[in-house]
Amino acid sequence: xxxxxxxxxxxxxxxxxxxxxxxxxxxxxxxxxxxxxxxxxxxxxxxxxxxxxxxxxxxxxxxxxxxxxxxxxxxxxxxxxxxxxxxxxxxxxxxxxxxxxxxxxxxxxxxxxxxxxxxxxxxxxxxxxxxxxxxxxxxxxxxxxxxxxxxxxxxxxxxxxxxxxxxxxxxxxxxxxxxxxxxxxxxxxxxxxxxxxxxxxxxxxxxxxxxxxxxxxxxxxxxxxxxxxxxxxxxxxxxxxx
Numbered sequence: 001x002x003x004x005x006x007x008x009x010x011x012x013x014x015x016x017x018x019x020x021x022x023x024x025x026x027x028x029x030x031x032x033x034x035x036x037x038x039x040x041x042x043x044x045x046x047x048x049x050x051x052x053x054x055x056x057x058x059x060x061x062x063x064x065x066x067x068x069x070x071x072x073x074x075x076x077x078x079x080x081x082x083x084x085x086x087x088x089x090x091x092x093x094x095x096x097x098x099x100x101x102x103x104x105x106x107x108x109x110x111x112x113x114x115x116x117x118x119x120x121x122x123x124x125x126x127x128x129x130x131x132x133x134x135x136x137x138x139x140x141x142x143x144x145x146x147x148x149x150x151x152x153x154x155x156x157x158x159x160x161x162x163x164x165x166x167x168x169x170x171x172x173x174x175x176x177x178x179x180x181x182x183x184x185x186x187x188x189x190x191x192x193x194x195x196x197x198x199x200x201x202x203x204x205x206x207x208x209x210x211x212x213x214x215x216x217x218x219x220x221x222x223x224x225x226x227x228x229x230x231x232x233x234x235x236x237x238x239x240x241x242x
Contacts, residue, residue: 031055031070039073044206050078050088060206063093093208094220100203101151101216107196108149109175111138117145118236121216123153123204126166126182128212130226135183137229144233150179151200153212158198170195 028046035041035057042060049056054065054074065074078088101121108121124131141148152170156162165182171193172178182188204214208222215223215232219239227235 027068027070028055031057031066034070035059035066035073047092050080056092058096058206060202062206062208063089063096090221093222096220097207097216097222098218098220100207101149104151104196104200104203105149107170107200108151109170109179110150111142111148111176113142113145113147115145116147118218118240119147119149120218120232120236121149121151123200123209123212123214123216124150125153125155125162125212126169126179126188127162128155131213132183132185134213134226135180138180140229141232144229146229146233146236151204152197153201153204153209153214154197155212158201163197163201164190167192167195167197170197 031046032043035043041064044058044060047056047058049065051065053068055068057064057066062075065076065078066072076089080086080088105121122134124135138148152166154160154163154166165188168188168191169175169178169182171191172189173191178188207216209224211224213226215227217223217236217239223232
């Protein structure tokens, strides 16, 4: 009789577990549908939130937190007081950035260092003054062992001449030279090909990029804006030694 009770109990636990999993899946599906139909957000993934009662949602417009009943949406930074004010939101975003720029690396315009020590990804625009200032130091960056992977972020959006020009740069016979010429203010020769300029732009929006240049470091942290080559090199060397 005891054995029978144990079997029944085990079956009940298993059934409860299955129901809980099904309910969780149903909740995520309901939340996904709600965010898509009501807010126009494309949901990429769900993850546990560091705050009880909230679910972490990665979307095409960034990282959000939503109540587990799908009623409340938060765009916020979560800090862990017990862990010396660790920015839990930035930890999550850093992981997403590393994954995103790694996947997009084959379609980047890359200026590779001969003696590579660090690889950074830079969301850039050919009309951006500080992007041009950053690119003026590309030789110095390479000499310091820093490989730069440029990702396109046309600030005027996807339905603009700015976007068309960046497509032409990415499709040029020599994209590195075309990018250098465009950032020097030269006219961009029209060119077309299969490209990922739009996907790079949308990745930037997903990762919290709202201007250029934005520099993604090897650990996924983000520097919004121009940094001189010397300071950037010092920061990268220090980070690799810590």
